[in-house]
Amino acid sequence: MEQHSLIQSDGSSTTPGYMPGWGNDFETEALPGALPQGMNSPQKVNYGLYAEQLSGTAFTQPGPERTWCYRIRPSVKHTHRFERIQLPYWKSAPHVVEDVTSLGQYRWNPIEADGSLTWLTGMRTMTTAGDVNTQVGMAAHVYLVTESMKDSYFYSADSELLVVPQEGKLRFATELGILDVEPKEIAIIPRGLVYRVEVLEGPARGFVCENYGAKFDLPDRGPIGANCLANPRDFKAPVAAFEDRDVPSTVTVKWCGQFHETHIGHSPLDIVAWHGNYAPMKYDLRAYCPVGAILFDHPDPSIFTVLTAPSGQPGVANIDFVLFRERWLVAEDTFRPPWYHKNVMSELMGNIYGQYDAKPEGFVPGGMSLHNMMLPHGPDMDAFEKASNSNLGPDKLDRTMSFMFETRFPQHLTEFAGKEAPMQDNYIDCWTSLEKKFDGTPGKK
Numbered sequence: 001m002e003q004h005s006l007i008q009s010d011g012s013s014t015t016p017g018y019m020p021g022w023g024n025d026f027e028t029e030a031l032p033g034a035l036p037q038g039m040n041s042p043q044k045v046n047y048g049l050y051a052e053q054l055s056g057t058a059f060t061q062p063g064p065e066r067t068w069c070y071r072i073r074p075s076v077k078h079t080h081r082f083e084r085i086q087l088p089y090w091k092s093a094p095h096v097v098e099d100v101t102s103l104g105q106y107r108w109n110p111i112e113a114d115g116s117l118t119w120l121t122g123m124r125t126m127t128t129a130g131d132v133n134t135q136v137g138m139a140a141h142v143y144l145v146t147e148s149m150k151d152s153y154f155y156s157a158d159s160e161l162l163v164v165p166q167e168g169k170l171r172f173a174t175e176l177g178i179l180d181v182e183p184k185e186i187a188i189i190p191r192g193l194v195y196r197v198e199v200l201e202g203p204a205r206g207f208v209c210e211n212y213g214a215k216f217d218l219p220d221r222g223p224i225g226a227n228c229l230a231n232p233r234d235f236k237a238p239v240a241a242f243e244d245r246d247v248p249s250t251v252t253v254k255w256c257g258q259f260h261e262t263h264i265g266h267s268p269l270d271i272v273a274w275h276g277n278y279a280p281m282k283y284d285l286r287a288y289c290p291v292g293a294i295l296f297d298h299p300d301p302s303i304f305t306v307l308t309a310p311s312g313q314p315g316v317a318n319i320d321f322v323l324f325r326e327r328w329l330v331a332e333d334t335f336r337p338p339w340y341h342k343n344v345m346s347e348l349m350g351n352i353y354g355q356y357d358a359k360p361e362g363f364v365p366g367g368m369s370l371h372n373m374m375l376p377h378g379p380d381m382d383a384f385e386k387a388s389n390s391n392l393g394p395d396k397l398d399r400t401m402s403f404m405f406e407t408r409f410p411q412h413l414t415e416f417a418g419k420e421a422p423m424q425d426n427y428i429d430c431w432t433s434l435e436k437k438f439d440g441t442p443g444k445k
């Protein structure tokens with residue numbers, strides 16, 4: 001066995017296997033007969049395994065999500081005494097920096113990795129919103145990863161993580177199995193799940209939405225019906241994979257915004273079989289089927305929602321994850337790019353690759369922008385002029401993918417975002433040359 005790999009039921013250690021279906025009740029075993037049938041908690045489990053439940057929702061919540069795990073050692077054996085450690089670039093809400101103002105339109109160039117960084121040391125928080133202690137809101141991060149975690153594991157008690165790779169390829173070796181993810185794919189890592197992150201192709205860069213609140217779910221499609229947007233079958237959970245390795249290891253826990261570390265004598269990725277509906281997932285964004293205007297006008301971008309995390313108030317998301325991908329533009333007599341607007345929600349955008357229609361220049365792959373609550377924004381001068389004057393045949397918006405983390409809570413810049421990250425100081429100039437066309441006479445100008 002390779003030192004840092006999981007053994008799978010077919011004996012291979014490098015090719016992850018996946019099971020389809022968002023929210024499915026999965027069952028999977030890496031050794032035959034390891035999964036109890038007909039019950040969860042038999043007096044003795046086969047192979048001498050321990051049964052352990054991982055509850056991702058309150059026991060009594062409608063539609064509970066939980067997974068039963070059958071493992072070599074119970075997790076409690078993994079958690080002796082915790083020692084506080086510092087990961088100064090990973091911040092949690094509430095976090096308002098005195099001399100950094102979040103009121104403004106902001107844009108950043110891609111952040112580059114500096115030195116050797118792991119999933120933990122390479123996490124750079126850009127914004128935080130809400131409050132991790134009351135389980136509302138989110139944080140937006142950029143990750144820069146050059147090194148695999150070695151005998152080192154992590155879980156977040158605070159949050160589920162939505163991972164949006166932009167460069168490089170990562171492996172999430174989790175308690176429930178392996179997920180490999182690369183640009184144009186996403187991963188969703190649930191609260192409480194232990195994993196290590198390995199670099200398959202580096203350096204790796206991407207974005208993370210850390211969701212402190214209720215889990216991401218597929219949006220209701222309303223009148224769209226039962227199909228399109230993100231279809232449940234395109235989400236994949238890993239098959240069970242475990243390792244039986246007795247080596248000194250560390251487990252880092254994120255808990256109420258603080259990081260603590262404990263030492264254990266073995267790999268915690270020791271779940272041989274599991275069943276349930278609380279699992280990590282990956283999704284290929286190329287499977288997303290956009291629905292949009294086919295005659296005139298520009299619908300609200302909620303039509304491009306991939307996943308939504310509810311806030312408790314119907315229709316008002318704690319977070320929407322929205323995808324602007326390749327699509328045909330066919331609307332007649334229409335200004336086709338996003339309109340100018342102010343929004344009660346706060347919009348953080350990232351560019352995965354290509355050109356975004358409202359910002360042909362400056363919003364580059366790996367870059368980000370922030371348009372906070374009720375701050376006006378919209379197409380830059382070039383986009384406005386082009387879209388106002390072009391001949392409107394069917395146009396393919398091709399080779400492009402950007403996304404938005406949109407939250408009902410204002411997003412506060414971290415010190416890193418305000419002072420260290422490559423902010424474009426001249427961003428708001430992209431609108432200054434929009435000139436007055438009005439001269440009191442009717443007619444289109």
Ligand SMILES: O=C(O)Cc1cc(O)ccc1O
Binds near residue numbers: 301404
């Ligand atoms: O570029 C943005 O600001 C995101 C966005 C896209 C869109 O199509 C409509 C509104 C909107 O906020």
Ligand SMILES: [Fe+2]
Binds near residue numbers: 347377
């Ligand atoms: Fe917007």
